[in-house]
Amino acid sequence: MSVKVNRRKFLKMLGWGGAGTALTGCDLPTTVTLEEGKEEVVSYLMPEEYAIPGIGVWYASTCTQCDSACGIHGRVREGRVLKLEGNPDSPISNGKSCPMGQAAVQGHYNPDRITSPMMRKGNSLQAVSWDEAMSALTSKVGPDSGVKGDRVGMITGSVSGHQSVVIDELLSQVGSKNHYVHEVVNTSVWSAVCRDMLGDDMPRLNYDKAGVILSFGADFLGTWISPVHNMGEYAKFRSGARGTLIQVEPKMTLTGGNADHWVPAAPGTEGALALGIANFILEKGWNTMEVPNSVRKSLAQYNLDAVEKVTGVSVNKIKRIASLLSERAPSLVIAGDSAGNHENGYDAVASIMLLNLILGNVGNTIEASAKFPEKSLRAKRGNTKDLLLLSKALKDNKLDVLISYNTNPVYTAPAVLQVAEGLSGVGFKVAFSAFPDETTLKADLILPIHSGMEDWGTHVPAYQPADESVMTLQQPLMEPIHKETRGFGDIMLSLLKLHNKDYEKFADYYSYLQAAVANMPADVTGGVSGPSKDLWTNTLQKGIVKAKAAANALAPKLVDMRFKVQRDDSGYPMHLIPSARLGMWDGRHANIPWLQEFPDQIAKVVWSSWAEVHPKTASKLGVKNGDYVRVTSASGSIEAQVYIHKGIHPDAVAVPMGQGHEEHGRYAKGRGVNPLKILNPLMERRTGELATHATRVKVTNVHKHEVLVHLGGSETQMGRRFVRTISADQLRRTEGEA
């Protein structure tokens, strides 16, 4: 070994710098082939050795379609990956999957993948060789580039595991602190409240133990935290002594569609409703935790009549919800986008969290989660605060180099933030990207990366539902389809080698990960219980690594409760809801044809955008299904066909995220509209998040009609009794708890 590395430094490089780690003896990690006979090759890297015609073989990996990090199995036949299923060993997916996971293969085989490095020459992007691309990259972010410090920024989606380690390492070598982590579909406000009131920003939620779940806009079956995991827990919640689900939200989400009781409180008044329920519970003495008199006093203003007036939810209904929470204890109270993404969203979610505290849910249905022991590997979850910070940095001309990976801020940023315009002021923009999306095509240098099914990686799920924390391995399910794509980790590693000679001993990202996993502490196990001799082989086979986590307990703490409903007299009477949905997510999957032809769960519309309005609103506007309306905010306007249904508050209009792409390949481009574009630049006051649900709009009829293309000939069953419904009482009598 020519390069001297001390042990601590070595471990830090591998993302395990904590004290008390034991370095087991290891050979110099290199890539070895089966021919050399140096080790067992268990992954699918040598198809000619392993391809048995006609036989499908399953390999474990990790889904990268959203940031939940579900363990998957990929079916490989004749060297091609054909289908993905959940990995039963993964505590995140439990062997199940979601539409986005099922459709991941169409991202991998997408006809619009970028197949060679591209560089901006003059006004156009031209294909260049990797040598040219890498030397351009090195000249800007290499050790001799002269570009140092915070003039270099990186924007990524949620990131964890060793990808996060190499990003941190590169930025620290360059001396920059600017890592923007951006996701529109996030739970930042919820996490902030959990951190402040429970001492854990991502507590474990025991849906299955709850007798009643009261959700304020948390679409946990669709887009909230870890949908596949949540759906499995939901099934347990509904079986046996069937739990009751109450959903409070202005627009029916997938979760709302499954609620026993769907409550459309006026948009932005969720906090008042929660405090009204809390006040009533305290008055009745149903609370299991005592609260200081000062809190009681401040809650007293939320008497039921006042709350009914503000929220539009009747006194009787509020009483019924409150008594159910106490009768069917333990309960679980959660909050999502439509409650938290307002200017006072933190206060609303804190008010909602108060219910968990006084009802004694903390430590029962809400528990401390198992945190992965090594901090540098833990998930950095995307948010919209960083999007606002980036737009400010761009406006103030603070960046010379911006590297983007796995995120599309040009598409997701509201138009008024002028992210696209601001990017033109950045001297050198690099995009690590597989697809020609809006942000990628703005770059000066495009580095085509492997798809999620061709690349190596590790992921530490942000939401850890099991007693032991896990890290999941992403391994290639087949050889890269395109010759000229490279792994994200490989490119990062070759950059790091220039900065830090210590990295030179790793031939590639694969050998880096292999060394990193092999050098994990002794109590880390490779997906099988108990210590194993060969952690790496085990990890390849099972796809996961388990690590014991310190036992924590939540420390509930009351924060200042001061929810006030926001008034708005700006002349824009309606609330705009840019709704997220399982399938299209934030628009990243608009290039997947299966997900375009995939009917939205509620509106059942395909291949386009639509605006959901209540029949009352529709009759005021004089529109019928398929008519176009213009939705105008202070920041712009969009036009979409209406879909009229009762699952939305009459003061709200919902336009789903996902369409309205200017780029992103043939299936996405020029289809529908993007509601994010017309959002006002309003900020949640406590967290600095973009208040995506706070924008007010007016809706006008533009007197244009087209057929609204959607699934289903009729909106009701016309008496045919396909879906039959019985009461929960009857169920409890016949199937019940016994």
Add this chain to the structure above:
Amino acid sequence: MSLENILENFSDFRKTAEDGGHHDYDHRFAMSIDLDICTGCNTCSTACYAENNLPVVGKEKFEKGQAMHWMRVERYWQEDDERDFPEDGAQFLPMLCQQCGAATCEPVCPVAATYHTPDGLNAQVYNRCIGSRYCSNNCPFRVRYFNFWSYYEDSWPEPLNMQLNPDLSVRDKGVMEKCTFCIQRIRTAKDTAQREERALVDGDIVTACAQACPTGAIVFGDTQDPSSRVSKLWEKHDIHRGPFTQKKEKANDEVRGYRIFDELNVDPSIMYMERVRDTEV
């Protein structure tokens, strides 16, 4: 089953359940779908696209009703609802071929392209199909899908075609198709069992929709095997093979199981379990 055989013994293939059915069945594959834990998320439908080489038809053809979703999830709103809001949520229904025991699609096929297998499936012989579409006209569930166009070029531009499942064909223009209960998976499982010199056991075969379903609402199995999960569920919910004899709409009001259009006497192989709502709230 040769064409000659069919022509000679045509009436044998038209036996209803009252006549003792078509076959001495080897298996009778069936499902149970619990509408209380089905969330309507559409995973089953996407999994079916991935498994069964279903083409994407695009917006214009979707509008004409030419989408090829073998498994589709319908969403219904409660009818005659006087309330301002759908207070008990939406109604979701995964709808797929019911693999009827006395299928209305089978006897009308002029060329016997749709026929009944000894496994209890309504099979479709693509090579025999002439595209008369009588079967889909006759299907009360509207789960037969006709290839009005050739999709193999438009729907899978390279390299999307590399994803196609080689275990089954891509169907061409003029051919009727529908859910097969993942017959290629059944075939593989049978071959494996035979090679291992054992009988099929419950769990050997999982359809793509059942495997993907994140809540486990779909259970697939063989009702000939009394120890299978699906048999036990059918038993528990008092659903039995054969003609529908009850005067009531449901076999047993005390339990949740029912079959859609049971009263048409088609002997569907899919038992649905009623959606539950807490009306007390």
